Amino acid sequence: MPAPYNSQTTSDELVADYANIIKDKAVLITGVTTGSLGHLFVKSIAKENPAWLILAGRNAEKLSQTAKDITSINPDVSVRTLRIDLGSLQSVREAATTVNSWDDIPAIDVLVNNAAIAATEFKLSPEGLELQLAVNYLGPFLFTNLVMKKVAAAQEPRVVLLSSDGHRLSPFRFGDYNFDGGKMYNRWIAYGQSKTAVMLFAISLAQKLGVNHRLQAYSVHPGASVWTNLLGHLDPNEWAPEYRNMHIQVGNGWEEVELKTAETAAATHVYAAFDPNLKANNGSYLLDCHVADPFVDPVKPWATSNVEAEKLWRLSEKLVGQEFSY
Ligand SMILES: NC(=O)c1ccc[n+]([C@@H]2O[C@H](COP(=O)([O-])OP(=O)(O)OC[C@H]3O[C@@H](n4cnc5c(N)ncnc54)[C@H](OP(=O)(O)O)[C@@H]3O)[C@@H](O)[C@H]2O)c1
Numbered sequence: 001m002p003a004p005y006n007s008q009t010t011s012d013e014l015v016a017d018y019a020n021i022i023k024d025k026a027v028l029i030t031g032v033t034t035g036s037l038g039h040l041f042v043k044s045i046a047k048e049n050p051a052w053l054i055l056a057g058r059n060a061e062k063l064s065q066t067a068k069d070i071t072s073i074n075p076d077v078s079v080r081t082l083r084i085d086l087g088s089l090q091s092v093r094e095a096a097t098t099v100n101s102w103d104d105i106p107a108i109d110v111l112v113n114n115a116a117i118a119a120t121e122f123k124l125s126p127e128g129l130e131l132q133l134a135v136n137y138l139g140p141f142l143f144t145n146l147v148m149k150k151v152a153a154a155q156e157p158r159v160v161l162l163s164s165d166g167h168r169l170s171p172f173r174f175g176d177y178n179f180d181g182g183k184m185y186n187r188w189i190a191y192g193q194s195k196t197a198v199m200l201f202a203i204s205l206a207q208k209l210g211v212n213h214r215l216q217a218y219s220v221h222p223g224a225s226v227w228t229n230l231l232g233h234l235d236p237n238e239w240a241p242e243y244r245n246m247h248i249q250v251g252n253g254w255e256e257v258e259l260k261t262a263e264t265a266a267a268t269h270v271y272a273a274f275d276p277n278l279k280a281n282n283g284s285y286l287l288d289c290h291v292a293d294p295f296v297d298p299v300k301p302w303a304t305s306n307v308e309a310e311k312l313w314r315l316s317e318k319l320v321g322q323e324f325s326y
Contacts, residue, residue, distance in 0.1 A: 005289030007223065010263040011044040011270045014289070018274040019048040026108050026154070027273070028054035028099070028147075030086065030140070031115025032066045036228050037162075038114040039066055040266040045273075046070045046077050052105055056082040056095065057115065080105075086115055086139030087125045089320060096146030107153035110273045112160045113140040113198075118191050118230045122182040129319065130178050132187075136194035141201055141316045145324040152213040160272040161202050163219040163285065163303075167195040171302035172312055197312060199285050199303040204313045206283025207306070208326045216279060218272040221287040223260035 005014065015022065022045050032038040032055045042053050053070055057063050063081040070079050080102075084095035099108075116136045125134035144151075144159055151157045169192025177193065179185040198219055205217035271289045272278075278291070285292045285299060292299045302308060317323045 005267070005271060007260070007288035008264060009267045009271075009289050011040060011266040012047075012263070014267055014270040014274070015044050015048055018270065018276075021274045021276060022048040022050050024049070024051045025110060026050070026052035026054070026105055027110045027112065028056060028082070028108050029112035029114050030056040030084065030143075031162075032057060033059070033062045033229065034065055034069075036114075036230075037222055037225070037266045037269065038112070039069070040262060041112070041114070041269045042066065042070060043073055044266060044270065046074045049074065050077060052078050052080065054080045054082055054099075054105070054108070056084045058083065058085040058091075084139075084143070086143070087131055087135040089125075089127050089134075089139065089142055092139050092143045093146065096143055099147050100150060106150070107155075107157075108147065108150045109154040109156070110158045110160065111144060111147065111151050112162075112269065112273060113144065114160075114162045114269070115140075116162060116194075116230070118164075118166070119187040119234060120190075121187065122179065122185040122190075124178075124182075127319075128178075130182075130185075130190055132190045132194045133177060133197065136191075137197035137201065138316060138319055140198070142320045142322075144201075144205070145322075148209070148324070148326075152209065152215060155214075157213065157215045158273060159202070159205055159215065159217040160269065161198045161217065161219045162269070163198040163202075163221055164191070164195040165221045165224065165287070165298060166191050167199055167221075167303045168192065168298060168300050170196060171300070172196050172200065172308060174311065174315065177315075196300070196303045200305070200309040200312045201316075202285070203283040203304070203306060203309040207309070208313075210282045212326060216282050218278065218281075218283070219285045220268050220272045221285070221292075222265050222268050223288065225260045225262070225265040227262060228265075 202219040209215035
């Protein structure tokens with residue numbers, strides 16, 4: 001058994017430990033732009049010969065740059081790109097139809113819903129949903145369900161969902177998830193709501209597909225890492241105090257948050273996607289390469305409630321206009 005992993009473990013260390021598991025797997029990940037955690041994740045796992053790396057995102061040039069980066073690391077890995085704008089349900093439906101039409105990729109072993117936006121100005125998606133909720137949660141909810149047949153066709157299928165420590169900023173606001181059309185908007189509360197929704201989605205997937213389809217699903221906090229593009233739209237002098245205030249409001253100071261390096265930030269992605277010893281904790285929230293312990297780690301009960309998870313699943317079906325039963 002390898003030594004227990006922790007916040008200092010790097011993605012490359014895990015990839016070396018999981019080499020036999022990664023080999024020949026088909027992995028689809030959203031959000032792989034240069035400088036992002038998704039980019040680091042795919043470059044890291046490319047070293048151990050997955051059969052397919054499917055790169056999904058909204059910008060063709062950025063996707064093709066990452067595809068080139070992978071090929072230069074390991075020319076034997078087959079790479080495919082997929083255009084998807086997670087903020088548009090129509091785009092999500094088109095992308096899922098494309099994936100389902102690929103006869104040469106009969107199964108997707110690991111689906112990593114990684115793409116997100118954070119702390120953006122109030123904006124509505126084309127379908128009228130607050131944009132952080134649309135991109136970070138509802139788009140991935142619809143995409144995952146629409147490609148589920150291909151995921152469930154894998155021997156040991158997994159779905160990894162990128163959440164955040166930011167889930168502590170807000171429960172899911174069932175009474176007003178759209179912030180009264182923007183009148184009551186707070187960009188951080190909106191981010192928190194979307195990341196709580198992601199954690200609840202992992203719970204529902206594990207419950208609904210864990211037994212009959214052997215699906216494992218995990219939500220992940222990768223650790224705070226200032227070097228990605230996530231908060232690049234905010235003035236650094238302004239975003240940190242706002243974020244700090246939000247953390248203080250929920251009882252935890254920003255100064256307690258450890259900023260991660262590039263090498264350690266994507267490690268929990270790798271752990272969630274491939275660690276062979278997680279099954280007993282199906283549906284759980286992972287951070288620093290371990291299963292979160294609610295007595296020790298910062299986890300809000302509103303994001304681990306089975307009742308909230310089922311309530312959100314039903315609301316999500318209404319919002320996408322389609323029911324999914326397994
Ligand atoms: N970095 C951190 O400190 C931190 C902390 C906690 C959680 N996380 C989570 O980790 C994940 C990765 O974050 P990151 O730091 O790597 O962020 P990032 O550098 O901003 O990367 C985000 C990725 O998502 C893509 N994306 C954004 N909107 C999209 C849309 N509508 N449709 C499709 N793709 C879209 C971006 O593509 P474009 O280049 O086209 O915009 C980019 O590839 C996110 O879920 C984030 O919430 C990060």
